[in-house]
Amino acid sequence: MNEPFDDPRAAHETVRRYEQMLAHNEAAFFDLEEFEVIIDHYVTSAAFEKAQQACDTALGQYPFSTELLIDRAQISAMRGDYSEAERQIADVASREPDNADVAVTRGIIATQRGQFEEAVRQFQTALSGNPDREDIHFNLGLAYQSWHKYKSAARHYKNSLRLHPDNETTVQELLNCLEVSERLVEHEEFFQRFTDDDPYSATAWYNLGQYYYRCEKYDEAIAAFEYAIVIEADFYDAHHWLADSYVCQQKYQRAIAEFELSYPPNEPTDEALCNIGECYEKLREWEPARQYYRRALDINPNMDEAWFGQGVLLQEQERPYEALHYFRKAVELYGDSSEYWAALGAAENQVGNIVSALEAYEKATEVAPEDATGWVSWSAILYEQGHFSEAIDLLRHAVELHPHEAHFHYMICAYLLAAGRLREAYNELETALTLNYDQHALLFDYFPELATQPALRRLIDQFRQ
Known part of the structure; x- marks a missing residue:
């Protein structure tokens, strides 16, 4: 599915006019x-229901358009209705068997189904001509990329960019592949070449900025x-990423100024307002932070980030009872964030809702089992309740x-010491020190009283030597 013309303002106006037609039944x-x-x-x-509706509306006016019939088949595939997608594209193939988009659509269906070898075969067939x-x-x-063959994916994304450098989605997917395959560093010249070829291309500089941002070279970004x-003063996405770069440097006032420029005049987005709220939160300016989070929710009442942000504000102001409402709303809207569940767990624990806190931390570990924070916080509540063995x-x-997360071993050591199981505790400490010596400070951060135990100190000192 190609974007038919390149003027984003014209595209935005077309979509706005279409949505106005629907809203007023005109x-x-x-x-x-x-x-x-x-x-x-x-x-x-990824608004496939709306895409389907638009496609059906278009077919009402242009019932014999092959392009629209192909669009409809591809949208059906993206919605997971594979049988319908295959039926529709078979109908197109019977009319135009040599149409390359028939193979493309069959490739999309195969990709959606996880049949990657078949998908590649179909796309290669389409590409041959x-x-x-x-x-x-x-x-x-x-x-x-879906097949986890990142080098091959990157090769085709680069070919796509050479042909159409303005496609931001392609840039993001290419950077994802390079990051996963640890090949970002070696691709600086690829992105620089676009600015060398056309120094007055705003898109080329924007793409280069994206590359540097991924490399955490924020000054260059x-x-x-x-x-x-x-080159293009109202390049709103560039303002957004410039703001994000300033956030990464903890230059929040500069970030706020750029986020304010990341949308058309008098048309703020919920994302920009929420980002500004978070910047004020980092500056510990609670009232403007709250106002911007509220403005974001006025635009989008289901914006989980803004609900969560307000919870963080209240938690930072030591108002956990009030924070609970916002954290609960955030996890209700987006239950796949371990950060949200962990924050809810902390607030529940703070107000004495121990069972609810344990449930929240359990959920955090289900969502992100690789995140040590949820496990440690969950175990800490068990420990505080005197349930040493359970912790x-x-x-x-x-x-x-x-097995290689030293943080866990240090905490187990502390719990074993509290339970009087000294031999096991010292064995656990040796494992922790072997995995990551520097993290031994965690022991004394969580349990300052352990700093007075000479045997513990001697063992740590032995590993330092």
């Missing part, structure tokens, strides 16, 4: 190219995003999942 004319823009907008946003179609290269990249903005058993389970 009749409005859109040509075929405009419908393609509308459908592509929803597909890119259309080597310069950036969307086929992109879909090949997506199939290889800031310079690249600033170049993009000099030890819990962390031994965590060790089975992550």
Whole structure:
């Protein structure tokens, strides 16, 4: 599915006009190219139900459009309705057997089904007669990426970018592949080449900024995003990423100024307002932070980040009873965040709701078993309640999942000491010191009284030598 024309303002206006037509139940004319823009907008946003509705509306006006029939088949595949997608594309193939988009659509269906070898075969068939179609290269990249063949994926994403450097999704997916395969560093020249070839391309500088941002070279990223903005002052995404770069440098006032420029005048987005709220939160300016979180929720009442942010504000002000409401709403809206569950667990524990706290931390470890914080906090409540054996058993389970996490071994050592199981405690400490000597400070952070135990100190000193 290609974006039919490249002017983002025109695309935004087309989508706005279409949505206004729906909201007021009005009749409005859109040509075929405009419908393609509308459908592509929803597909890119993963709003497949809306894309399906737009496609059906378009087919009402253009019932014989092959492009729309193909769009409908691809959208069905993305919605998981594979049988319907196959039926629809078979109908197109019977009319136009040589249409490359038939193979492309079959490749998309195979990718969605997890049949990656078949997907690659279909895309290669489509590519054989259309080597310069950036969307086929992109879909090949997506199939290889889903197949965990990141080098092959990166190769096709790069080909797609050479043909269409303005596709931000391709840039993000390429960077994801390079990051996973630990090949980011060696690709600086690839991204620089676009700015060398066209120094006045705002997109080229923006893409270079994205690369530097992923490499955590924030000064270079800031310079690249600033170049993009000099060339195109209302490049809203560049303002957003410039702000994010400042956040990474903890320059929150500068970040706020850029977030304020990351949307059209008088059209703030919930994301920008929430980001500004978080910046004020980091500056410990509670009232403006609250106001911006509230403004974000006025636009989008289901924005979990803004609910969570307000909970954090109240927790920071030592108002855990009030914070609970916001944390509970955040996990209700997005239950796959271990950070949300852990914050809820901390607040529940703080107000004495021990059972609810334990349940929240258990949920945090289910969502992100690799995060040590949830396990340690969960075990700490058991320990504080005098359930030493349960705390030890819990962390031994965590060790089975992550045997090289020294944090767990240090905590088990402390719990064993509290339970009077000295020999086991010292064996655990040796394991922890072997895995990560520097983390031994955790013992004394959590349990300052252990600093007075000479045997413990001697063992730690032996490992220092």
